[in-house]
Amino acid sequence: MSNFNAVDFDAPLTLVISTQGSFRLSACNKAAAGEGLSIGQLVTDARALCPGLQVLEATPEADARALRQLAAWATRYTPWVAPATGVNGIDGIFLDITGCAHLFGSEKELLTDLLRRLKEFDIAARACVTGTLGASWALARYGKGSSVLNRDAEAQALAPLPISALRLSDQTAEGLLQVGLKRIGDLAAVARAPLASRFGPEALMRLDQALGKASEPVMPQILEAPLRVRNAFVDPLVQTDAMVLAIEKLCAEMEVLLLERGRGARALKLTLFRVDGETATLEVGTARGTTDAAHLARLLAERLDQLSSDLDIGFGYDAAILDIPRTDALAASQVDLSADQKPFSGDLSSFMDRAGNRFGWARVQHVYPVQSHIPERAVMAQAAHVGPPSLDWAEEASRPAALLPCAEPIEVLAEVPEGPPKTFRWRKVAYRVSRAEGPERIAPEWWRAESASNGVGARTRDYFRVEDDGGRRFWIYREGLYGREATTPRWYMHGFLD
């Protein structure tokens, strides 16, 4: 797959979808089509035809989402707007402009306005105004271009189009093609009863829908109300305490809303409106979806507290709106049935929310074990709000709990080829080894790029656990196999053992 940021949109570019283990083109840009690529082709075939072809993975869900958003926008023309469902999911927008066209002058002018605006969005679009959804769908895709057709012209315009313009299932379309009914006109000319008995109701239904003989209403897309609560205050608030009270009230209302919808808040946005029209915004995030009003209020209150010095209260705030821009589905959780005990709260998430919001999420991290023999790669830190902590830690007595940030070179006296250190000097202090165990040999991860060069990680390490005569225990390694990888191996201090 190509890197999206490096894509050259003028050069051949295709989107691909994976079907049963093979990748096929789902869309081509103009340049790719010019190279003879076609939708449905295998990526490997396409690559062979067009070396250097840019390939991105198709994202049908995102496309559908974008079309839904566009549908929401299109309500400026009519409230009856819906994403159009074609053969392969959502692939366009239906607008029922009955009774709305005159607001824009005429159907023609509405169409022109719509296309102009879409063009300004950089969206290439084709649209048709006809009497039926089916005819519009067909003509917008298979017709000559964007147009307005009157009732009489529709049937005529539809007749030469291929039957696939009728939104038929593949099976039906294939069956019709096999008996030679390839165009809508062919289909319309055939006696209905024999057709229905052979191909079922679908073909006739779609034909009738396109020709306006059967009704097909637009089911408008219902937009979900945003998660938002607001509060206007009788007197402008000038004191932080009062504001906190207001926040608590908002959060309590929000908790009800969230529970109703079964969502947990992952981000909060509080907008405060000052009497003179200025606004202030507080934003906080959480590590996992939550509905707990007290917790949410505390996060906001703490943020308010942090900002208090910057916050110019002026003549006070007279209104506040709480928005939840991001949510998670709420998973049911087990309630402790014994009433007298407070449920044990081993859950760190409320603490992490507070710490994360206060210090920044980059500073609150989980440490995860990674399956790597190389010690410094065996753990990985990740921002805490990305996922839950790992409980998958192996018992690890033979390794230090923490490593030095960087292995430090030491001078060592040791027996060749692979004897343990006898004495070593670390940070200018000499140590005499009284006990040693090893070597534990760890070879480089040869598949990584850095093991190719002669840099760090390109050589085998021999780790030793050593104890000096003072009872201090160190974890030391020699880098480079004697005689095989290096003539003079180097030694490093990597950590301390209990």
Add this chain to the structure above:
Amino acid sequence: MFAELCTMSNFSFLRGASHPDEMVITAAALGYSAVGIADRNTLAGVVRAHVAAKDAGIKLLVGSRLVTRAGFEIICYPQDRIAYGRLTKLLTKGNRRAPKGECHIDLEDVLEHSAGQVFIAMAPMMASLVLEEGFANHLARLAKACPDQTYLAQSFTYGRNDTKRLWELERLAARTRVPCVATNDVTYHAPGRRTLADVLTSIREHVPVAQAGFLLAANGERHLKPPAEMTRLFKDRTRALLRTEEIAARINFSLDELAYEYPDETREGYPTPQHALEALTEAGMQRRYPTGVPDRIKAAIKHELELVAGLNYAPYFLTVHDIVRFARSQNILCQGRGSAANSAVCYCLGITAVDPAQIDLLFERFVSAERNEPPDIDVDFEHERREEVIQYIYARYGRHRASIAATVITYRSRSAIREVGKAMGLSIDMVDALSRTTWGWSSGGIIADHVREIGLDPEDRNLALALELTREIIGFPRHLSQHVGGFVITESDLDTVIPIGNAAMPDRTFVEWDKDDLDALGILKIDVLALGMLTAIAKTFELLENHYDLPLELATVPVEDNDVYDMICLADTIGVFQIESRAQMSMLPRLKPRCFYDLVIEVAIVRPGPIQGDMVHPYLRRRDGTEEVIFPSKALETVLGKTLGIPLFQEQAMKIAIVAAGFTPAESDRLRRAMATFRKVGIIHEFNTKLVEGMVSNGYERDFAERCFKQIEGFGEYGFPESHAASFALLTYISCWIKHHYPDVFLCAMLNSQPLGFYAPAQLVRDAREHGVEVLPVDANLSNWDCSLEPSDGGSHAGPRAFAVRLGFRQIKGFRAEAGEMLTAARGSSFDSVRDLWLRTGLGKGALETLAHADAFRTLGLDRREALWAVRALGTEPLPLFRSAASVGAEEEVKLPTMPLGEHVVHDYARLRLSLKAHPMEFLRENFRREGHVTCADLKTIRAGRRIKLAGLVLVRQRPGTAKGVIFATLEDETGTANVIIWAKTFETFRKIVLGSKLLAVRGQVQREGIVIHVVSDHLEDRTGDMSQLTDEDRPRAMPRSRDFH
């Protein structure tokens, strides 16, 4: 001072990362006193190790690493032949009760077979300090049951707690009274194989290397280490170290001891097999030569029988005779070939139909007293009926005495890049694209230029690593499979010789060794092979008898028919056996075969051996009389006499090594074997020097010597001896004879034996029609499952009783044989409508639709659209039980759009792989003519050297390994076919087009050699898209793919 006892080769699939011979050779080079090979529950790799150990002069311990179902691992070495038999019995037991590829054994089984074995228990690899309880218990049980036979392996893993681990093991050893033994628990022969070992692990675990984590070993220490290094590691444990040699000394078993007992084969009424053989030969001789046996044959038989007696091979001949006799009794056509098959004795016994009077083969060349090499007779059977013969062998000898040999399936370029690519984290489409850059079954790996061509960068480190590892893994065994037909038969229980395992097919078992292994140990095998052409010939014999009243068998087809040779000389040989390929067809007019032995040469000459040895042209020149027939030496005159002084057959090349280069017969045989396995580069080089220098010092020209070697090299993978060529040539002659005299019968039988041969049904049909055979379409009322002969009225074939070929239902893609049977069983006189057919046959709508798509309702007056329309209506009518006259026929008439002829043709191709209506190119001709393209027929009259444009369907693409990357493509248009040559350089430029097009337009120069015309193309264009003009649809229909060969 040190012997490594615990090694795993790559026959421990996806665990060991070295070939057994690499292991053994390295051990010898490091100076080990002995080495043991013990693969997981198998002995599959030991013969290779055994051969290598004999060469390298190191003692080999043959054993197996027994892994019980509980996960207890013990290495087991039998101390003598009897103990070895117990081990093979144990493994057989484990194999037979497990699914293919697995072996289920428990400690109880091991104890049951423990007498005479040496056991080395292998502690599990783990970081934990406390040894696993289960292991300790198992060890204690084993030690108690087999004291003095059990050892415990100790090794330095360079893991976290080596010292403690070793100490734990010593404590356990003391507790169970088991001595410790030093090892490095080796899985690869050299440190460099660590990467491959990691890749194998990730292939095994189905996870990319980068994500395999702790599944991979932390380090790469499990290789063979110099004894000094082992001594240093075990300096505090010298007893354990010395014990390795003690154990090696205890084991006195070598695979050479497997004195192979051939089945007794005594026949009732005869004191010895030899007597029986002589009597059978005598009887056969009278049958073969009813008019009197020629003296020459008498003498040959006497001589051969003496040789057979001297080597005690009579039982082997009797076995083959018995199998052939069975086949004959069941009317299964068969034909022997191979070293001993074309002897006078075998002719008399009916094993072969090649009359020794017709061809003069020296028996000694194949069965020789001095080499003590087993005779080799392969018998080909009709491929559709071979299973009956196999079951007969099982029934006769019992499963405990007869089994099929193994075939070791190894990684080839494609499988290697697929699995390594996945392991290296390449995306599926990338791996796909890479694997497509290789041709067929290549073993050459992936070429950087091809990588670049599919838009990838071969310099990319990860990709480069993947390609390198791909090259390394090629040749590694992946799994064992059953050989196509090599049977091993023994007198006593086979499972005391070789472990036997289940095959994927039900009711099949196979031994763990492949034919080279068996060969190396001198174990006899009989190849019961399947040959499609025999099926076709058997079918022609049946048709000839039924329709022409002409009973024939292989030996009674009229010989040396001049008309047949005329046809062969014109290269009019589409569909016949062996001489139908492009290369063969262009050779025929030059070689001009006029007698049987010419055919033998023709069959053998277009092979990698003679071509690589550059022997073809000198032979042709000498045959044409433009070059003098001289022999390199007096000594070689006897060897090369029949082939005008040019070595063409494998036996001749081997004989040259003996006569001219001073090889011993055994050496020459080793040379042949070394060639068969492409991997042994080092050994081959050694032989090269020996052969060439040997010949030069004996006064031969260096150039000739080197060509001889190249030829032997070429024989390696596709060895083609004269004896095989003779048997094949007979089938070639017979198929030509039938094709010439009964082209209708020939076509019918060929179509009924598909898939077979070089050409698709479309070309066979086309060729037959050009020879005047009338071919009739598939029809629901007239066809049977098989193609059949019908009295012809419109054919122009010369013969008075010629028939027309009615295509059968088998020609329809996706139509099942059972459906065909149901249809013909219910048909009676005929069906009067689609509905009638449906009601009477009970066929599903799917099957009817398939028939409609195939346009098989024409006698009902329906074309494919109308038929489909009718079929579609069927399900909606009342059930048969309730049907009444009133409910039928009330439907409105519907006039469907007519299907253009071009579209019919396209559909014919899609459903039947051929069309009798027209050729697709006819519909495009107007366009192509306007662009200046000539037709294939035009080529005949165009003078050589002219540049032309030509377009046609791609029938065949071929890239012979011997032709230095040249592609031969065959194009077909409505007038005929044309041969296109694409030089390697042009191919590289137009690679995609050459490999991808179905309709190809070429520009190039006409070349002519006698009657052979080629177009040497320097520009190609993919015109597959033009095909959409044939239909009024917007999308292209599937056209048949070309057949690609390498």
